[in-house]
């Protein structure tokens with residue numbers, strides 16, 4: 001009997017505040033803006049959402065449990081390292097990514113000029129081609145914390161396959 005392929009879907013959401021004096025890094029790509037994202041690591045909300053989606057798909061504890069912000073070793077860390085660690089582990093368990101799809105809510109900066117670089121960055125980290133990375137951004141029409149430019153929200157879904 002042929003072994004059945006196993007498919008898993010996962011989703012993740014992350015929010016970080018926008019503050020002065022920090023670099024704005026999203027999807028592993030530095031983006032010019034007057035403010036940056038605040039957090040214990042580099043606060044790359046998009047990568048954090050993707051990491052949580054991967055962890056969710058495989059029923060593991062979330063990013064905050066794996067990399068607690070009380071631990072100095074994760075302070076100001078390049079969030080690509082979180083993704084490398086988590087994805088490396090899943091790869092060794094036989095998982096591959098079929099696709100990811102992400103949406104960022106941000107009133108500013110304008111992200112569309114940076115889509116190609118962000119998609120290439122994420123695809124490279126996951127070992128997939130950029131056409132398997134969906135990336136969109138929207139404002140919230142000036143509503144709420146995103147609309148007031150106090151922070152951004154990133155959400156992501158992933159589809160994994162094994163077997």
Ligand code: MG
Nearest residue numbers: 014015045048
């Ligand atoms: Mg986060």
